[in-house]
Amino acid sequence: MTVSRVLNGGPNVRPQVREKVMAAVETLQYRVNVQAQRLAARSSWTLAMVVEASHDAEPNSFYHSGLEIGALRACADAGFQLQMHPFSEQTEGAADAEILALATSGQADGLVLTPPFSDRLALLRQLHAAHFPVACISAGPEARQAAPSVRMDEAGAGFDITRHLLEQGHRRFAFMKGLHGHLAAEERYSGFLAALAAEGLDESSVVAARGDFTFRSGAALTPELIQAPLRPTALICANDDMAVGAMFAAHRMGLEIPAQLSVVGFDDTPVSAIIWPPLTTVHQPLKRMGARAVELLVSQVRKTQERGERHEEIIPHQLMRRDSTAAVQ
């Protein structure tokens, strides 16, 4: 018991005894057993981050590892461990049961949910009913009512980048959306429409298509968007990967960027600064989002009583003006 007190910095230990204990610890190379600590404390000091392992092969390595790095740092600061849990979603909602099982298994004290799982209302309700701490990343409007969440202002980001294009004289737009069910990405489109509306424009100035966030889909959808009767002068893609695909396809079609077509994306992935021309985009602060989600979770875990209070946190985004956009000719 005294050893426990010494090692945990407990009160009421004579300095003399403390020394002796520390000496013995050193001599015997004694190390506390984490498993026993956890059993006794009824706490695992572990958080789990739930991510989507996309059907085909690659998870979104940049997106997920940005969140993970931020989360890892925050966990280290708080004395927690982090486990990544990829779930692939074959049939709608099939992963929900597995995620719930993860929560009830006692392996983790809290869950960071990332898209698209951060929008599973049924799952959020079950976790809430189980009194299990949750923090959502980039959740949509409804899920934000149901659980603490961290996100950037997606609609604001859509608004800002559209303003940038409007200021350069663009009036006819193509918009490449992402997958259904990623509500955060959908809000980028709402912000886009809001900026248009503020300028007296509506969806009749827009030709839209839906991709799946991949380079491949960006390249595939670009010809039909660009050649639409509307003749858009600016193409807005719901993420950078699709924007890079779009630029690739545009090059292949012999289009000059930005002279003949302005292209923008969202996220500020590493490629966006490296390709030619460098892509105008919105920086998404992934590391801070991951870190804040963990901090929210840690505070929930620590003071069990205050669980369930709705906390909605918005991390500032930043417009990255680069060279893939120019004034309309």
Next chain:
Amino acid sequence: MTVSRVLNGGPNVRPQVREKVMAAVETLQYRVNVQAQRLAARSSWTLAMVVEASHDAEPNSFYHSGLEIGALRACADAGFQLQMHPFSEQTEGAADAEILALATSGQADGLVLTPPFSDRLALLRQLHAAHFPVACISAGPEARQAAPSVRMDEAGAGFDITRHLLEQGHRRFAFMKGLHGHLAAEERYSGFLAALAAEGLDESSVVAARGDFTFRSGAALTPELIQAPLRPTALICANDDMAVGAMFAAHRMGLEIPAQLSVVGFDDTPVSAIIWPPLTTVHQPLKRMGARAVELLVSQVRKTQERGERHEEIIPHQLMRRDSTAAVQ
């Protein structure tokens, strides 16, 4: 006890009783407590992957998440958990003590070491002395003697890509090395020299410089390499990021790639296929490397007696011929 037998699929349980137990489990929503299992079993069923968190900011998200994804999959298959443990290395060897502490803490049953930690001989010795299971990723020649390891044939990769350039008529080379201490990357240079030697060439046909694996350093070093008295016609970079930086700098200098300069890299990162022109490089099978490392570890953990047997596994690499290389004019 009977419940335990039922839930673990133990023998000697009457079907009737099994049914009753399962029914009760369902009714009571009973879940086994993982912490108690771990304490009793003296095993955490958890592996840790040790990665470098680079001094400045970004860890190498593509490299590490490739390994992580592979490792996660293998862990899931084996019923293990994975924890990522980033260590930043301010002073040489300072992280070693922390890594050793991680091993002796009982948090994990085994360690996957990634560069540069997979080359820390002193650390490997200590872990071996502690009888702690380890698997190294891309370890150098010495470390491979000290612990089970997984890697691609770095020297072979360097050889192959150099052959590709030699076949296109190149005879004067620039080589951009990576950081000291990353021995695997250093072997790429050895393979390069071996291919040269096979053609009767030596280091007098080479101008070399040392970068730090980043896009930035690739761009910074390129002018001095290209303008060297040797007038190289081909530039070999120890990884793709530097190669992309080199192409960026070459473009800025008005050089046509591949007409005036062939550029190659290593790794086959996502950018390499996306930039213009697509980069010739060597595909590094990160996911399989991560997965195999975990499998090695799991087999060590399971049969404790056979620990320490030297196992050296080489995963096949693949030359990706793309458009950044051409026959010398």
Next chain:
DNA sequence: TTGTATGCGTTATCAT
């Protein structure tokens, strides 16, 4: 200030 008894939830071992 220090130490003792007890419980955390499981499983190995040994009885029945």
Next chain:
DNA sequence: ATGATAACGCATACAA
């Protein structure tokens, strides 16, 4: 085939 006992290693509650 089933159950009782003990032990895993720590920390809480309480006694001294």
